[in-house]
Amino acid sequence: MEQVLALPYAWWKEAVIVWLIVAVIIYLVVAVPGLYFLLKYRYKPGEREIGDHEFNVHAGLEAAFVLIPTIIVLFLATYSFSIFKKMRTVPEDAITIKVTAFMWGWQFDYLDEKGNVVKSVVTGFHPNDYNLSDAEKPVIPAGKPIKVLLTSLDVIHSFYVQPARITEDAVPGRITYMWFQINKPGEYYVFCREYCGTGHSHMFSILKVVPPEQFNAWLYGDKAVAIESETNKEVAQ
């Protein structure tokens, strides 16, 4: 089986393919007969100067034009609902990061189970390029679901994780949520997707996805060793 790069990207891609198949079929059903009529029923002086005036309305056909598309859209809407449900249900083992957006950067606060901030990373505004120093890159573990709590300090922004193809607005005065998971270590873009002025197109960040052990070391620093030994103790008991 092909390795899944990210969630909900894998589900999203599947939905895109379903849509594409439906769209191409509908396109052909309309365009092929349309093109055929255009070629076949051309105006010919003396021979075909006026079109048919008998076959102007057909109750059965009109009923089919209503019923068949209704069935197709109800299927698509329900299919999309089933995927939407998975996209919006955060797995229980997710790591929570609170993201605060501002003009034009992000603050990432890593929260523990009690909601205390363990570590913070700030990505500032880089008006001229798309490069970040390591200190500005938020780090996440590969293969672990990440829950993002979103808010904004000033205007509306939107947090878009490009490899996961998921976005949610950061609205001042509200806390919105989303979740995603990236399985392959590497560096990935995050963009602001709600227009927010001069720096909008440079309001980005780079997610550094690392193996889980490396993530723990990064998050807890020196404390990581202690926690690890404690875990080992628990396992031993």
Added chain:
Amino acid sequence: MREALHVERPYFLASLKEWIFTTDHKKIGILYFTVSYIFFLVAGLFGLGIRLEQAQPGMQVVSYDTYNYLLTGHGAVMLLWWAIAAHIGGLGNFLLPLMIGARDLAFPRLNALSWWMFFGASVLVLLTLLPGNQIKMMWTGYPPFASHPNAGVTALYVFIIHLLGASSIATAINFIVTYLKMRAPGVTFWKTNMFVHALIAANVIQLVGVPALAGAVTMLLLDTYLGTNFFNPAKGGDPLIYQNIFWFYSHPVVYVQILPIFGLFSEIVPVFARRPLFGYPTMVFAIWGIVVLSFIVWIHHMFVSGVPNWARVLFSYTTLLIAVPTGIKIFNWMLTLYKGAIQFRSQMLYALGGIFMFLIGGLTGVPNAAVALDLGLSDSLFVVGHFHYVLGMALTLGILGAVIHWFPLATGKFYPETIGKVSFWLIFFGANIFYFSQLIVGLLGNPRRYPDYPPIPEWATLHMIQTVGALILGLGILLFTIGIIKGLISGEKAPQNPWKSPSLEWRLPVPAPAHNFGEEPPKVDKDWHPYRFDRLEGGK
């Protein structure tokens, strides 16, 4: 007296004073269309500026702020001037009374007021060209950004919307009353041109919706300048209230924009297929179905703005249902071609091309409506590609086709046929190259409203292709404009009813005389129908 009416000069040979103080629907229609066409060209140049900037990663052509101004101007002017004023103010004013056999609109002076308010709004838009007056908040004007200094002059935006809104409400009342009270005897509901049906439906939406938009921007004005807190979260307001009220009007407005275009397709296709419009009653029901549905789908603009999950799912269903009435229209146009006698005049190419663009636009609308897909596509260039297929190209091709079709009625001359065909193919190919690659780059994840983007090779290639497409499209529009001027100066003289259409407006001599049908409305017998070609008398 009767004699005098017949020697009347054509309506357009009036003095400058008459043009300024006119209450004649034809002159006001021409004035509307001229202003909106000029604004279309300017907004098109803004669009080319955007495309040139995006052709490569990095900033080469304009600054971030200038880009944001160009984008705001392109969106607002294309949507409010070109996509509403050109075919409601322009074509609608000119054609509505002629198609129903009336002397003028019901309230000619109110119509003049509509036009002058529209003109005032146009002057305000021109003021934004001055440095320091630029508006940079996008045509949506979302708070709290719209109240931020970075957004530019919010008051100018609000007053533009107020003037346009007042103008639109007056026009809507005028058109609806005209249709209800001033049809010639025999022009019944089921014998009304599709363009007229669509105009009335669009204006019903305007009448219901515009006050909501006016309310939203008024609160924006109060928030920004007088310190109220409708949308200010720091003091208990909520920015999402604005989005709800804004989209309550601004989603239905896309049907104000596209319904009359459906009407234009339905006028042009039967004439050049020499066959009645297939499924005429269903086409009328479909229009009104769209009107009703248009008011219960607005949340799909807010699928990722933090609204509850149940609302997203509910509105995903209602939005997808709109595909049913729009699908009906496409199927019926196709069946109108079946067993026709099809002539490929240039306006027929424009209409068929417009339907083709609308088909792709409709199919690419589905993933924006299906909420699971939209979570990944919202605010990406995919959305931009989608609405340029629908509102950009289907709409523009419809209006340009209509210009060619009714050119003889307005000027007495033909639009040059060769220029019409060549410009169509340029526009059609350019637009498809442009917007199809825009859809793909959107699927790859490129956010919209980005002057700059990271140097990802696929993105850069696709942006370059888009820019090439946009230049071809621009060349086509330029050629079409040259065609208008050439047609006005040296166009071939047109005979009466050049397209042999049974529709009432073609019973007039060309160009249309100043007083339309004269003292008596046109006589309509019981077998007459605007789409019956077998009853045309005397080879007309």
